[in-house]
Amino acid sequence: MQTEQELRVDLAATFRLIYEMDMHESVANHLSAAVSADGKQFLMNRRWMHFSNVTASNLQLLDSEDYSIMQTDQAPDASAWSIHGNMHALLPKAKVILHLHSTYATVLSTLKNPRILPIDNNTARFFERIAYDESFGGIATSDAEGKRIVDSLAGKNALMMGNHGITVTGATIAEAFEDLYYLEKACKTMVLAYSTGQPLNTLSHELARQTAESWDEFRGQSFAHFEQQKAMLDKKGSSYRE
Template sequence: MHTQLDTIPSLKGKVSDEEWQLRVDLAAAYRLIAHYGWDDLIFTHLSVRVPGPEHRFLINPFGAMFDEITASSLVKIDVHGEKVDDSPFPVNPAGFTIHSAIHEAREDAQCVMHTHTTEGVAVAAHSEGLLPISQQSLFPLSSLAYHDYEGIAVREDEKARLVSDLGTANYMILRNHGLLTCAPTVADALLAMFILQRSCEIQVAALAGNRPLTPVPQPIIDKIQSEGDKVTSSQGGLLAWPGLLRKLDRIDSSYRN
């Protein structure tokens, strides 16, 4: 990128307090995705909706590695993926196709995360999809959708089918493609992705063992959501989020710039 992300002037105080907090949280999420090794060079996206009637969103500057993204370098775009501010950084409108479809259709999907991890794509290639073979898998299975692969997701006509397949689910496996989570907050979407990703890692490892697997009975899967709320004291991702930010701050706090 021609402009260094860490040399741009801070937008703190130049945007609303709400937007600034979202910028810090989304930048943190990009750094965490990189920290856990879930990034795919500069590809895939995490997006969050900015409060207000204009339907504006924050997304990564295209070409930046996830571990160098900062709050001020995030680009504000419209529902078509076009820049609406004077950011010096480019965006990839085609990469926002999946995100814009979900943001438009789901008022609760304030944050949308999409990854191409090895384990996620591997499970997306399994004909059975995600198997109920771990405690971790039961949380996604309580709200999981699938979308068949139609090629690189850049066509407008695919949006309606993707939204229809997602329905009210908060987790999605894009067949032969990767993983997706959506939630009202960045913290909730990140926790959902952590659990979905870990479920896929366990499944790939279990299948590699070449031994019969023990599935969890359906009645237990059906009641896992209420039990999950107890695990997080009904705080969802917010329970782990402060600790994740402290972890990032110990490593490199420049995401806050």
Template sequence: MATALRRPEMSAAEWEARQELAACYRVFDMLGWSEMIYNHITVKLPDEEGAFLINPFGLHFSEVTASNLVKIDIDGNKLDDNPHPVNLAGFVQHAVFHRNLPDAHCIMHTHTTAGMAVSSVEGGLRPTNFYACNFYGQIAYHDFEGVTVRSEEGERLVRNLGDKRVMFLKNHGILVMGRTLPEAFIKHWSLQRACEIQLATLSMGKPLEVPADVIAVHQRDLSKAQVPGGPGKADFAAMVRLVDKIDTSWRN
């Protein structure tokens, strides 16, 4: 599929980041992870210190394109002439991680039914299925404080995250981050599957928890079942091919 021409005022690196992020919004929508005009996926711009891209507030995920993504700095200032506003809740939550975590290149936050449900029960995600075992010992939790629009909550978000890069916002939803967008995508996809299967399992009776020693072997061997190219790269590329069969307007 041909790539749309980038706007002349953008660097090649920015245009590539815009296209990858726009594709991701369309993938999320295709997978049923949209939430009206809310929720966010952000990526840092590799050639501009402190700058990142976020979805325009007011547009559905299915309307996001490479050109209409908003470029802002770490303090929330727009860095382009985009007419769309930025959701304060999205900025506060994402900017604090982009500011404090050098490896948080891409951050994803959703309100999926399964993700919100698991974030709203005591104990959160339990190691009762294949995908949940991927995350055992790797999930942080943050208590619900209301809609995330106050900057002082950022300190607690970073503190509660610690050295983890996956978090359940209690009573709220999923937060994942990655060194690349495809890495964050495969984390989100796997976590969403884990949550869906946990809900299905609990509907049938008492779940079987996987022993810790088996989980350790499972996590050790996961990399042997990955396609070369980096975590999530082949998975994300496959999803983009499916999106292109539906609509290629995200490329513009």
């Protein structure tokens, strides 16, 4: 298990990479990583902190069972507390939680049918491995809405949030980042394929499942990709490690 400082550095790098990939949104959206075995203590970006300004040291350490923080001037964003606080409290296996309104995922989430269909390798990666929440109730600021979103995951590692965006969970930052990266690519493929107006050539159920399972053999690439992306940030002289 990584130390808290290692988690801080990797999570801060993830904010910067998402900024570099233009998947951020104003000073909104949140990423978090558990530092305790039960997942209840976690790191998250501070309220209204732009992704390009997040560093290892300015990440906030929170406890999902300590609601008193919400009554102070250090309170995190209410929607972040609703979603991430409940997920870390109720899903100890979800060590890392990445919630974004990235462009293509959000576009797909607004369709009457937001399903990611298996039409290539990247879309098939998520075949039967992503949950869909089509009960959007506005900005998630209540405890009840946070718990409803947790239930919507239904044991999956990724959630397409209808009319909202996406949430990805993972055991490590590198693996969650990789799923997020490929999920946005899969959504882009879907949106562009739909835009042609041509019928989609969808893979058979058997082939789609086989392709999804084949991705498990490449889980190691998550760590290679993440480390090389961090090296790219270092070459640019990024301050994320501070």
